[in-house]
Amino acid sequence: MSSPRTVLVVGGGAAGNAATILLRRAGIAVDLVEARDDWNATAGSGITLQGNALRVLRELGVWEQVEKAGYGFDAMGVTTPDGTVLHVAESLRAGGDDLPATLGMQRAQLQSILIDAVRAGGATVRLGVRAASLDQDGDGVTVRFTDGSEGRYDLVLAADGVGSGTRAAIGITDRPEPTGMAVWRVAAPRPAGLTRTDIAYGGPAYIAGYCPTGESTLYAYVVENQRERASLPASSYADEMRSLARHYGGFWPEITAHITDPDQVNYTAFARMLVEGSWHRGRVVLVGDSAHCCPPTLAQGAALSLEDAWVLAGMVSAADVWDDALFQAYYERRVARVRPVVEASVQIDRWLLDGVRDADVPGVTGRTTAMLRELP
Template identity: 40%
Template sequence: MTDRTFLVIGGGVGGMSAAISLRQAGAAVDLIDIDPHWRALGAGMTITGPTLRAFDRLGVLDGVRRKGYLSDRTRFFSADGTFQREILAPSLEENLPQAGGILRPDLHAIFSARVTEMGAHVRLGVTVAELEQEPDGVSVRFSNGETGRYDGVVGADGFHSATRALIRPDAPRARFTGQGCWRLLADRPAHVTCPEIYFGRDFKVGINPCSPDKMYLFANVRMPGNPFIPEEELIPRMIDLLEPIGGNIRLVRNGIGPHSSVVYRPLEALLVPLPWHAGRVGLIGDAVHATTPHLASGAGLSVEDGLLVGQMLGDADDIEQAWKAFGERRWHRSRVVVENSVLIGDLEQQGGNDERIAAIMGESVVELSKPW
């Protein structure tokens, strides 16, 4: 056990994972989030076996079992709805589910309850204004004028990380990959029991159950020039882009109406070279390895980061060296996810190469099945 104190900046799944893991190691934790309402953004998310493994270590797997939807296979179809093949997800450990999906607000509720249960101190509507590193700690001035002092700081504040700007102002900028992702939450018919992927000529559409009665639809589509999509165009444009797709996608399309909530975001990727730290302050999650959704592993990487950084910092004799070791340990895994996800997206935009895409996905599954 330790008597150290850490600050975690960012209350997403990565930051909450770090807070839980640090508390498991016995450290005192302050978790801050700039959103005073601590909201979860997005509709649903896919959960892979490695992510479920991390959930188990963090003590949230039972909640995910109750609120999410677990499955063991993915089915693939041509654009017109013709069945092509079915792939079983690997089982990583005995009694561990293979894969699944969950609503992001439900996952946030499970994690935030666990953070509170573990005794982390949560402060909302506040962020860091200034960090001052000293030989034996980090002095912090918060946006509300208050101050604090910590043995180490975890920057888990996401894609637009302000912590990254403070400690790695030289970091590269994210790049647009040429695709955008359209998402829609819909009711789940009883016959949809696992993820389904439909391949168009240069785009991909899928559905994934994410609760006992809901599923989300996603469409990865070429968006040349990275255009801005006005809110009033989201629903009609999604109806149009789904028009060529058959099978269960057509059922979802037929149910889209004024009540529907369509979300669109351009797909961007970022991989920050090492180091991911400066002194006792380091970065995890999307702050250093933001990826596209093609391997369904972006949030999972962040959760693994948080779990591992808590374990490595919590009992470290040297905080700075622990941050260095953390980056070196996570670099290869993160690079595989970011680069292979972008490569799959590139192949989709070129008209698809099913065999090459399947090979990349298979290689990635093998790599991610390894311990983190």
């Protein structure tokens, strides 16, 4: 009897965890290595998951836990800076009519749910470990790890994020490029009556918005021009975000009152990247943010990463031969879907930076969401 095929997943974020769960379900032996000692030390306060992300989470078998932990809704409001509601739009359910259009949840809770599913699936997990070197031949990849150990794999999935060291190690030189914007985010209690995302354009920030993440929680964000991190000591984060947020009305005064702890505020620059031509070299394949990233103007980063994992795991599990043709087919299938999302996200970012007052943001959002409703 031939031994089962083996896969190394580098990175234990959403894409890596999803791929691991699906590959183990198909009977493939999986080792997962995560650079952090604390696997659940997820930066960020909350996450917005569109319907196409929820569809993949259902395929992973974790939808019931996600639904219970998060807060689903089907509308988005647009307000003036003083909180006056200008328009409330029903959002298209990109994951299908039986899933909410959008669900917000705390990032750490999503990570915890995925971690539990990875462990239940029987993958071997090592924390605080990186892939130090990869030596490929026609049959597989020999990987040496930072803890001094070595392993031999039929396939390596690079799911180690936008700053992927694996991407660089296989000679792909693409790197994320800043778009010029950055976002402040914070978790806060959810005021009574706040039941959807509202976005205010204008005021001292380009965007001020919030998303409910549970029965009593939300995360709030304000988007501004990117600043040099050297000018932003971490101790000033709460003051900096509060100085922007205090100019907004509606639910914002109640939210702003809780922006007090700089350790609970994070600052993230917007970036774009789309690796072109292929997402593999030999038997090392990029998945998720290691292959693409975009501004969160359409809230599709996690969704696209989860889709990558679902598609790649399905193709790998069904294939008798793992070769260039298979991995190129994965790239061509995914890039046709990812490229318009990256381009649309960057376009909205650019309209805001350029102050385009008649920008067709609703049209771009609607067309993109309609495209994402189709199966990846």
